[in-house]
Amino acid sequence: MSGHRFLAAGLVLAFFLASGVSSAQTPHHESIEIGLNADRITITSGFQGTNLTIFGALDGADPQLAREGRYDVIVVLQGPPQPLIVRRKARILGMWINVQSKSFRNVPASYTEASTRAPQDITSPKTYRELALGPNYIYLEPVIKDDPEEVKEFTQALRTLKKASALYSVNPGGVEFLSSTLFRATLPLPPDIPVGTHIARAYLFRSGQFVMQKSAQLEIVKSDFERSVYETAHNHSFYYGAFCVLLAMGIGWGGRFVFRRD
């Protein structure tokens, strides 16, 4: 009787040990999925920036590692690529004037990152560079690559300036695990978030090792009114300009009655 019980306990223990060993030897096939609560954000006249929430699921995770918090997730929302010019001022005749410039192509107009922890605690700079992940590591392509030293300087300045505006931001702690498998990323989008096709990417790391990434598209569009104003300004520019002038005269004329003080 006691022998049986002992044997049963031993089997259970062996099973646990075996499973523990197998988990250490055969790698888990973790994968993540992400879902956006909307595939389109509309910018209306009252738009003041918004928090974009992205939910994600981690499948096939090792429960042991999950408990120890060894899984990290970084979620980024990257804005549409645009050409950009970086100018440098120098002193000429006592005046500070833009003298040098460098053009870049396909610079993400915005770049919002959220992560489970501070980026430097998740993985190494080398990995970030390989993945081109994070405001400091995304690849910025100069149109003319003549002088490597100069390119480096201007690239660095571009990163610094973009980070100084709210357009490029890093939000450690912006990704939270709601359970061992479910996570939620909160990305604060600035009021001047550019319109266009944005790409959301989620990167999964296990103990500092990159595992996989998933991406999804997000359209940011102006609402009907804002879009039609923009399109009118571009497609019927004369009438638009004439309308602006008439509007000004109307307000100037009407203001005499409303605010008259003479």
Add this chain to the structure above:
Amino acid sequence: MGIYLPIAEISANIIVLLAMGGAVGFLSGMLGIGGGFLITPLLIFYNIPPAIAVATGANQVVAASFTGALAHFKRGTLDVKLGLVLLVGGLLGSGLGVYVYAILRHLGLLDLLVSVLYVVLLGAVGTLMLIESVRTIRRAKGGAPSELRRPGQHNWIHKLPLKMRFRTSKLFVSVIPVLGLGAVIGLLGSILGIGGSFIMVPAMIYLLKVPTKVVVGTSLFQVVFVSAFNTIVHAMANQTVDVMLGLLLMIGSVAGAQYGARVGQKLRGEQLRGLLAVLVLAVAIRLALDLFVRPTDLFSLYLPEAS
């Protein structure tokens, strides 16, 4: 309260824009200027892209100067004939200016030229007006009459041919300097996004010897047309007029202009000129500092302009 500006593609605060328009409108109504030289730097300071600030500033000036011109027309202090001749010159200058603007922007020299022109113009006009008004105020304290126009005083301008009579201004003068003045101001206006009345007012007073009471109304009259022309040309060539931004600035400035006009009526001519001089100088000094003091960051980002 925020509002999304559809052309500038950024979000701005409604209250800030109304207040900016109101403050500039107040000064505009008081001093008889369009206020473009104040609103454009203010907008740039508020992070509105410079090209949009220049074009939308011109649009705002239409409203402010139209209000002012209407008031002067009703009071009979607007010389329509003089205004029209200035206008013909102004339109010629504006057309050239928009062309120059596009070339400068293409060469990347726009920033430099706009900054230097602003500093030089504002500095010179401000200094000259300040000196004159301080002298007049002192003379007035001494008991002497403070009238600029003295009979029998003629300069080289009055020796030019093609003379024309302007009844409201009680003026018999060659059209060449009038057209030229209009053209120079139109040219500057389309590059700087200003109606140019802060140059027009002193130039009419000191160069053409137009009576001060007619100057403000007449200058505003031609500014309405020049800034309207500039608005349309910027809208067509660069698509940089933001109607929402313009609307808020206009509402603020038209309201401010009416209050400013009331305050302005209580002040004497030389006091108004002195105030305008101080204002113009303050803007010039602020811009000169930008140009001459080492910036904290030498680098800046620009979007390539669509051409």
